[in-house]
Amino acid sequence: MNKDHFLEVRGLKKYFDAGRPGLFTRSRDIRHVHAVDGVDFDLHHSEVIALVGESGCGKSTLALLLMGLEDPTAGTVTFDGRDITHLNDRQRKDVRRKIQMVFQDPYESLNPTQTIEEIISEPLHVHGIAKEKGERDQRVRKALEDSGLKPAEVYLGRYPHELSGGQRQRVVIAAALVLEPEIILADEPVSMLDVSIRAEIINLLAELRITRQIAVIFITHDLGSVGFFADRVAVMYLGRIVEIGTMLEVLEKPGHPYTKALLSVIPVPNPRLRRERTILQGETPNPIDVPTGCRFHPRCPVAIEACKASDPPFVPLSKTHQAACLLLIK
Amino acid sequence: MQSSTKITEPKNQWTARLLEFWRVFNKNRMGVIGLGMIGTLVIIAIFAPLIAPYDSSSTESAQIGDIYNPPSAAHLLGTDDAGQDILSNFIFGTRVSLIVGTFAAFISIIIGGTLGLIAGFNGGRTDNLIMRFTDIMLVIPDLPLIVVLVALTKPSLLNIIIVVGLLGWTTTARVVRSQTLAVKSRKFVLRARGIGAGNRHIISHHILPLVMPILVVQAVLVVSNAVLTESTLAFLGLGDPSALSWGQMLNYAFGRGAMSIGAWWALAVPGIGIVWVVLGLTLLGQGLEQVLNPRLETHHLTPGRPVVQNERDEFGSGKSADEKSGNILLDVQNLSVNYVADGRPPARAVENVSFTLKEGELMGLVGESGCGKTTLMLSLLRLLPSAGQIVNGKVFFKEKDLTALNEEELNIVRWSGISIIFQGAMNALNPVRTVGDQISEAIIRHLPDFPRDKRLDERVIELLDLVGIASDQKENFPHQYSGGMRQRAMIAMALACNPQVVIADEPTTALDVMIQAQILELLDDLRKKLGLAIIFVTHDLGVVAEICDKVLVMYGGVTAEYADVDTVYNEPRHPYTQELIKAFPDLTKPKKKLTSIPGYPPRLDALPAGCRFAPRCPAVFDRCHIEQPPLHKLGDMHFASCHLVEGSK
Numbered sequence: 001m002n003k004d005h006f007l008e009v010r011g012l013k014k015y016f017d018a019g020r021p022g023l024f025t026r027s028r029d030i031r032h033v034h035a036v037d038g039v040d041f042d043l044h045h046s047e048v049i050a051l052v053g054e055s056g057c058g059k060s061t062l063a064l065l066l067m068g069l070e071d072p073t074a075g076t077v078t079f080d081g082r083d084i085t086h087l088n089d090r091q092r093k094d095v096r097r098k099i100q101m102v103f104q105d106p107y108e109s110l111n112p113t114q115t116i117e118e119i120i121s122e123p124l125h126v127h128g129i130a131k132e133k134g135e136r137d138q139r140v141r142k143a144l145e146d147s148g149l150k151p152a153e154v155y156l157g158r159y160p161h162e163l164s165g166g167q168r169q170r171v172v173i174a175a176a177l178v179l180e181p182e183i184i185l186a187d188e189p190v191s192m193l194d195v196s197i198r199a200e201i202i203n204l205l206a207e208l209r210i211t212r213q214i215a216v217i218f219i220t221h222d223l224g225s226v227g228f229f230a231d232r233v234a235v236m237y238l239g240r241i242v243e244i245g246t247m248l249e250v251l252e253k254p255g256h257p258y259t260k261a262l263l264s265v266i267p268v269p270n271p272r273l274r275r276e277r278t279i280l281q282g283e284t285p286n287p288i289d290v291p292t293g294c295r296f297h298p299r300c301p302v303a304i305e306a307c308k309a310s311d312p313p314f315v316p317l318s319k320t321h322q323a324a325c326l327l328l329i330k
Numbered sequence: 331m332q333s334s335t336k337i338t339e340p341k342n343q344w345t346a347r348l349l350e351f352w353r354v355f356n357k358n359r360m361g362v363i364g365l366g367m368i369g370t371l372v373i374i375a376i377f378a379p380l381i382a383p384y385d386s387s388s389t390e391s392a393q394i395g396d397i398y399n400p401p402s403a404a405h406l407l408g409t410d411d412a413g414q415d416i417l418s419n420f421i422f423g424t425r426v427s428l429i430v431g432t433f434a435a436f437i438s439i440i441i442g443g444t445l446g447l448i449a450g451f452n453g454g455r456t457d458n459l460i461m462r463f464t465d466i467m468l469v470i471p472d473l474p475l476i477v478v479l480v481a482l483t484k485p486s487l488l489n490i491i492i493v494v495g496l497l498g499w500t501t502t503a504r505v506v507r508s509q510t511l512a513v514k515s516r517k518f519v520l521r522a523r524g525i526g527a528g529n530r531h532i533i534s535h536h537i538l539p540l541v542m543p544i545l546v547v548q549a550v551l552v553v554s555n556a557v558l559t560e561s562t563l564a565f566l567g568l569g570d571p572s573a574l575s576w577g578q579m580l581n582y583a584f585g586r587g588a589m590s591i592g593a594w595w596a597l598a599v600p601g602i603g604i605v606w607v608v609l610g611l612t613l614l615g616q617g618l619e620q621v622l623n624p625r626l627e628t629h630h631l632t633p634g635r636p637v638v639q640n641e642r643d644e645f646g647s648g649k650s651a652d653e654k655s656g657n658i659l660l661d662v663q664n665l666s667v668n669y670v671a672d673g674r675p676p677a678r679a680v681e682n683v684s685f686t687l688k689e690g691e692l693m694g695l696v697g698e699s700g701c702g703k704t705t706l707m708l709s710l711l712r713l714l715p716s717a718g719q720i721v722n723g724k725v726f727f728k729e730k731d732l733t734a735l736n737e738e739e740l741n742i743v744r745w746s747g748i749s750i751i752f753q754g755a756m757n758a759l760n761p762v763r764t765v766g767d768q769i770s771e772a773i774i775r776h777l778p779d780f781p782r783d784k785r786l787d788e789r790v791i792e793l794l795d796l797v798g799i800a801s802d803q804k805e806n807f808p809h810q811y812s813g814g815m816r817q818r819a820m821i822a823m824a825l826a827c828n829p830q831v832v833i834a835d836e837p838t839t840a841l842d843v844m845i846q847a848q849i850l851e852l853l854d855d856l857r858k859k860l861g862l863a864i865i866f867v868t869h870d871l872g873v874v875a876e877i878c879d880k881v882l883v884m885y886g887g888v889t890a891e892y893a894d895v896d897t898v899y900n901e902p903r904h905p906y907t908q909e910l911i912k913a914f915p916d917l918t919k920p921k922k923k924l925t926s927i928p929g930y931p932p933r934l935d936a937l938p939a940g941c942r943f944a945p946r947c948p949a950v951f952d953r954c955h956i957e958q959p960p961l962h963k964l965g966d967m968h969f970a971s972c973h974l975v976e977g978s979k
Contacts, residue, residue: 055813056840067524089528096526113539122535123525163698164930165425172521179525194698199913199924200599223840224872227920236889265847269874269914271895274876279847283812 005081006215007043007066007183009114012036012075020276034067035061037239038075043183046213048206050226050247052262053236056199056284059219059269062236063185067101067216068092096239101174104188106168116171117156120144123179139178146211147174148204166197173204177212187219202229216327224266227251232320235259238284238295245321255315255323257302294326302327354621361617367610374885375425381417392488396519408595409585410579419574420599424573427607430491431557437495438556439549442502449503451508451533461507467936468500471703480568487570495558504971506541513540543622547615554611576600659830660687660710665723667709669934677935679705679718680887682961685893687831687863690874692853694874694895695867696910702962703867704753706884707833711744726862727831745776746827753835753867756816759808766790766804772823793822796859797852814845818852825856832856835867849875872914875899880967883907885901886932886942889961893968903950903970941973949974 001066013034020110036043053059064070068087069210076085084095090282103109110119120140130136140321143154148168171191176184186205200221208214215277226233226247233250235258243256254260261278268275280299285291291298297307306326315328355361373380383406407416449460476493477856480743481862505585513519514537530764541616550653563569564577565584583596667680680702687693695703698710708714710725710732725732727747732740749909752758760768769790773780780786791801797818808816834853838846854877856862866874874895881898883891883906891904909927916922929946932938938945944954955974964978 007807023667050616063478069520069523088331093526097526101524103517103521108522111536111539114535122522122527126525126527126531127523144678145872148596166930168643175525195871195908196869196913196927199915199926200922200928203926204493221842222395224915224917227915227917233751249918262843263917265843266917267870267876268918269872269875269911269916270898271875272877273918277847277851279851283814283845325663 004076004114006045007080007123008076008077009039010039010076011065011122012039012057012062012065012077013073013259014058014070015073024283031288034239034290036065036072037290039236039239039241040240041234041244043215045182046209046215048209048218050230050233051217051219051236052221052223052226052233053084054221054284055276056238056287056317058237058239058287059236060187063101063219064215065186066185067099068095076099093127098181100179100181101185102172102186102189105192106165106172107192109161112160112167114159116144116160116163117159119160119171120175120178125173127179131177143174143178144171146177146208147171147176147201154226160286160297161307162193164197164281165193166200169193169201170204173201173208177208180212181214183215183217185217185219188221190225191221198225205245207228220268223251223262235262238290239287240295240324242325243321243323245317246324249318249321253317253321253323255317255328256325257300257327258296259323261301294324298312335352335825348776351621355617358620360613361621364610364613364617367606368614370967371424371428371607371610373407374421375428378425379423382415382421384415384418385836386512387657387940398588398591398596400593401595403672407599408593410593410596411582411588416579416595419579420481420576420603422678423576423579423600424576424603426487426570426573427557427560427577430487430560430575431553431607434489434494434560435500435549435553437492438498438501438552441496442499442548442552443506443545445499445540446503446506447510447533447537450507451514451529452513453511457507460503461899464500464503467699468496470943471557472497473562476563477566477568480563482624483561485568485570487573490560490563490568490570492664493561494556498552498556498559502545502552505548509541509544510537513537520884543618547622550611550615550618552647554615556609557607559606563745576603622687657688657689658686659728660685661729662686662889663724663726665709665725665950667705667714668719668721668722669715669717670719671717671935674935676719677933678887678937679934680709682723683884683889683945684723685882685889685892687865689830689863690857690861691879692857692864692877693868694871694881695865695884696869696871696874697715697890698931700885700934702887703884704835705887707750707835707867708715710833711748711750712740713744713750744825745829747829748831748833749824749827749829750833751817751820751824752836752839753839756813756820759816759819761808764792764805764807765799765811769793769819769826771822773826776827789826793825794819796825796856797822812845813841814848817841820886821849821852821856823953825860827861829862831863831865833865835868836869837866838873848924855875870914871899871910883910886937887934888942889969889971890943890968891968892961893965897965897968903964903975904943904972905947905974906943907970909948941971 001240014036016035018031018033032041039062044048051059052061055144061070065072072085075257075286076083079095087095120143121136124136124139130139141152142223144155149155149167149170163171184205187196193201202225205216205218209216219228220226230247232244232246234241236248237258243250243254243259250259251263254263261280264276264278278301282299285298292308294307294312297303300307304326310326312324312326314322314324316322318326397409397411397413400404401408405415405417407420410419411418445460449457476497480490492766492860519532522536540883560575561577564575565581567581568577570580571582577601580597583593588596599863662743663684665680665683668676669679670676683706697703705714705718709718709720712720720733723733728744731744759765769784773786773789774782790804792803793902794801799815801820811819840851841849850873853864854868859863866878866922875945878895882889883898883904885906890906891898891902898907899911904910912925913927915924927946934941940956941947941954941959944950947954959971961969962975963969964975
């Protein structure tokens, strides 16, 4: 198969206007938020890639760009050899069948006035597929049961408020599955859930990739939750990917100081393993005024003078592992 | 066959929804009265020719002697200046008033609803243009404009309807726009876009169903407004001369000497009609609003008895009195809390929980949502919602029993002895006041004698410094703070009165890992620096492993396990603790598959008979379903409530 040309993201950028333009705002007064500022990566068939970063690093905007819910300022997205960066509504609708999204907040992403059946059959209705009632019902049921809500009859007539957080998130996943997508973009799908339920949802996504060959882009702020599940990990900081590699490479041999800091603060559920943590002070800087040179240097614990001046290129650490840090250049 | 089932299915759903709506609405007295008042008028208007004793249009029977006759058997409500029966005129007037009101309101609602929907949905320039236009329309005084327009066109019923309708849409547009904006920004709309839905589908399936309830309420109020405007116009002499409305009746009576003759009935009857309609519609609108507007939902717990019923301590260990309490700050013994709702068995939210807390100690309180963690913490300071009741147990704070104190005495302990950082409170900061301002308010509120001069300012800066916020951030507003900074500000507020115990309820749950680490570091620093005792409430076992001294694991309102931190993580004995630890991703073993605990915590008003964890427990056996396990002591500082540990040490 054309393994390397499934989803390709090249130089993707999205700048937002800062502040809300009024009726009389002159366009040259508008400043820009560099939400996504040059992102490249590939996604292979039925691969799970984890996109990790703090809030404000642009990972959610990146997801919206990939979904075509925001128009990129620059760059291209190629899906199955076809450029899908700018599409008209009809073409976009076609692509949307293949790429589905699961949102962070299962309490907000379901319409409270619709029943579970309406929610899950809505995508079929929108795309005009499975118009025949028997077939439609069957697909809805299958999606529900594949998402772990068995038996489907119990859930079909219910409203979202009658379900728990974990069940709601399963409904969101079922509504994505019903279109039989090839990629699922999951934006912090477990961060609103109790720890005891998080594993369920992650395991469900992991299962889908095996049973349905779905590729998953898993967006999270918690590097700790990507183990076992992700094939590769990409770490984002301030609109850019600063390190990308296979899961074990990134978790065990991180190259970038930011990745190291993120790893050091992940809670380890064992007090005997309490260790020195690198707690970065402050928060991701305002993406309106991006620091010069390496964008991480103001918070970097090991920054040198040169970091203020030059933007580091990607340094290959292995065939599959790269990180953007000056200190890695030998 | 196929098609018929398709049609009936949604229909049944709609009838079900309508029935449900009626069931709720029926309980709303205001709404029902309003509906009755309006319903009566609608019936009168529809059956006017049948009800009215005289035909209003015929004046043949009128004679000089009939003018302004007081109410009599022949004319129940008297006669007017032309000798006509006022009751009959009133009945036919109802028709005119209601027709004008309804149709004018219809026009207003269509225009206002559409404009509001377009403005709210499209946003940007379209929104700007439409709303500025609406603003201009709102600034123009309505009545004079209507008077001019009606006078310029011919004052016919149709013209009045059109003019009133065309000018009455502004509030509707604003209300619909703001609701559309609110609905549009919700995630399910984005999700609908994600599945490929177009604008039309999103508006009809996602926006309209949530805008409709508010539009219905608005429509009722617009009708009332239109009826009033029509009456005003007719009273000013701008009514349709061929259609006698209530306003017109007033106009004739007023202009033709009813006042000087003393024929009060000619004025009172149409006046009462107008008041009746407006009152009825307002009541109906209010009733509908209470039922339909989700933002006005009331709390489902009914007010109960906030009084503490302190039973004799039967289970009491009775140790604290004799035992050297040393530096024990907080000693909670056998605390039980019930939620009482009328007609339902009490929900046993907390049962028999005991723990102690020493100076400088950090205890983690861990459990899934709905395990009674927050209830337990609130009950320490008796801050429970009104249905919550402490039914048993004692809370000793520095050897004083808090459950025996009265409100006034307890108020001294609240905040200056024990303070709480409430869950999600960082998002509840007042958005229009600076953070420094809100901290100084917290100080004054709890220490009324605090000098309100430079010292107050200094104290605020000192507190901010303590939590790592630079003093120049003092004058900033909450929205200029990030999530982590807001949480720091909340901690500063909690420290305002130098408490010895701080309870932090899920202080890091919505925060990123890095910010979470910062907050944990801060709490750890504070207890070292100030000797604070901290209770850290969380559902995340991993978080507390980093900084806790001991951990209390709660499940279904009871203590599952209570032990020092090393024991909890390395030798947990309760299956619930073991499962919770397995569910947590361990970075040191990235290849390990995560396990989750199947099922959900029990509802506190429908607890299982035996062990509360039995339905989800992997090690369950027969006895667990029958008998609730007591808390077994396994070591000096290790307790677990499970039948499996019975007799073991």
